[in-house]
Amino acid sequence: MSQFLQVLLSGLATGSIYALVAIGFTLVWQAAQTVNFAQGEFVMVPAFFVLVGMHVLGFPLALAVGFALLASIVVLGFVFKKLIVEPILPSGGISLIIATMALGILLRESVKEFYGAEAQPFPPLFPTDPIHVFGAVVSMQDLLNLVISLGVVILLTLFLNRTRTGRSMQAAAQNPAVAEILGVDVKRMIMYAFLINAALAALASFLITPVYLAKFSNGETLGLVAFIAAIVGGFNQIRGALVGGLLIGVLDNFVATYITAEYRAALPLILLIVIILLRPQGIMGTSEGRAV
Amino acid sequence: MTAPILSIRNISKSFGGIHAVRDVSFDVHQGEILGLIGPNGSGKSTLFNSILGQLPPDNGTVEVKGTPVTGMRASKLNRLGVGRTFQQLSVFPQMTVLENIIVAGQEHKGTLTSRLFGPPDAGLTAAADQMIEFFRLTHLRDTPAGSLSFGQQKLVDVAMAFMAGPDLVLLDEPAGGVNLTMLAHLKERLIAYNAEHGTTFVVIEHNMEFVMSLCTRIVVLAEGAIIAEGTPAEIRANQTVIDAYLGG
């Protein structure tokens, strides 16, 4: 029983980080019909911004994290939108799929070449001391990761539903033509989606890298997992992406612990194929917003 | 009288409490040009889609030459001898006009295997050229269909519907968005084709002038039910129809 709880809690902790990435993914999809195949790399890179801040620029950890967040928003948000998505979007989906895959390679290889191929230790943001909950041993880090991720999701939801800018963003995503007529600056709202996506990816990076160490190849599975979380959740709702992320985190942990470690990577893939075939609108989704 | 080519029996369809079509029955006979008209929201499109098997009706049957077609896949319906055109533009934009028309004539006979192993042309180019000639599109034969004008694309669309030598063609608002000269040309070609091949047409249309001068018989729908049926002259004089159109 205590092992079960342990596996569940650490699954939720990882899953909540997946959810952050999946939510960013969903926002960008809604705003600009862009599926970012480099999303995993977007989570890998910010950790290296932190390392650059600490080891090259000599910042203390807190400042380095702030620097990395800013750098991520500029590079993975603004520059990505302006230099890659905007010019390529008009020539269609396949071009954009290829371009973002190429971007993934570019980021991965650049980090490998300029920072090194070995896994780098990454300072934990929180104490890693184990604590005891109902007989289960859980790390403080896992618990705080879960709390922070959920907190951010709640804040983001409040922002989107309760503020003027947030509602404008939703309007721009759902019906750009009408939103434009109503005086919403649609281009700016789309840009906000990209900036928020970059910030969420950076946050996920800061939370997950202490667990996995900083390595150029970290993004390979993360991007796929985020996509699957988004699709499990229905692709057009934040709620859905959250549930999808948590579900995959937990399932992954259970499969690895109780069934097969060799095929743990296969689980999300099978889940993806089954969901697309049986319920393409996702577990929580509605059929609108699906590109069929 | 011979058996009807298209027989519609007691069709009803409602969407969430709204009765789009209510107990509609009529027959269409070989060689007729039947117009299906009615004000907006009269249920024409719902009925049209039921005939095409795309929208299963709640009640009633649709039979083409005695075969029930409800829920039938479009490709099977085509092989049964039913052609159709679309309201919106429906050509293959990057294929030439010739290719568009050839592909429309290759699928209704033979099997997948025979299409791969048989002769790649099998007289299709000649047949397509004839069809192109018939619609006076010869000068556009090798142009990608997507770069044609709206009216020209409509002609290609109709030509495609004819390529499989259908017995029945359903035309979904053929006159929509087509300029007057092109419209006269289209009408004249439809009548000529009907006279030459005896093909039956069912036309849904908003353009009264077009329907009145093209069709041999007209069925008028209003609020999901048939309110009148007769020759163009009879329909023109029918008070119920006039009231329905004037918003009675």
Add this chain to the structure above:
Amino acid sequence: MRSLLRPFLIALLLLAAIVAPIGQGNYITYVLTSWLIFSIASMGLNLTLGYAGQISLAQASFMAIGAYTTALLTLAGWHWMAALVPALLLCFVIGLVLGYPALRVKGHFLAFVTLAFNTLVFLVLRNEDWLTGGNYGLVGMPRPDFGFFSTMKQHNFYYFTLAITIVAAAIMWWIVRSPWGRAFKALRENPIRAESLGVDTRRITLLAFAIGSAYGGLAGALVTPLVQFIEPGSFAVAHSFRILLMVVVGGAGFFFGPFLGAGVVILLPEMLRFTEGYYLIIYAALVILMLVFTPKGLIGVWDLLRNRLFGKAQIRADVKQEPTLK
């Protein structure tokens, strides 16, 4: 004039392919052979994507299935030619099955399903040691011997591959010229209209996947005797991406596009070799630049040049401008 141009170009290409390895060392010949093999793989994807408009990121997994099947059978003593038959059949059938998701979803969703499939195949190859040798892969597969003609020499193997490539290209030419080819294009351009004209779009979609996958399998079956060592890493998603790139660089839906695309994608790293570790970075950047400036691939550049030089030539119907997903 146009009618003479095409046979002339084909003859020229053939001649170039025949003389290319003469006087070259083993390494260059090896690179040329991989060019042919990847041309076959991308010819298959070009049918699925370029002609029929269905994206697939799983072509490398079919190369894997073809490669492992021939490897296991030739190691068990079968002749390569005999092993080829079950390899192609297996790829055809699995490709048919992979086509089913395409009946439900398109675009990005299909891209991810096929990508997931590729990763699953990779996992199976890595984990099922008893069959596939796991991470260590399989070694020591013999090259085909035809008695009078042994392919043990690198040059001979090149000509053997060339012969197979020509046969594969001829069959592909035949398919795309047949009514099937038109049906594939009709599916790509307007599936609803195609269905209403009698095209059985379900079967045609499945066939586009199955045939494309069989070509992937053929390419894989040639990889086995070429390198005589196969491991899961050679068939990961990154390689599917490379094949997709070949199709797009060469111009999707253009018959000779795959040869051009495979040439560029294979030779570019060789040419960028002097940049050492940076070549993948430069390569990825070039891909992004190409998509920004000539989204139609290199064929698009050719069209631009031709229009500029000879005035606006007649637009080719068989050059897909860009398969749009949305």
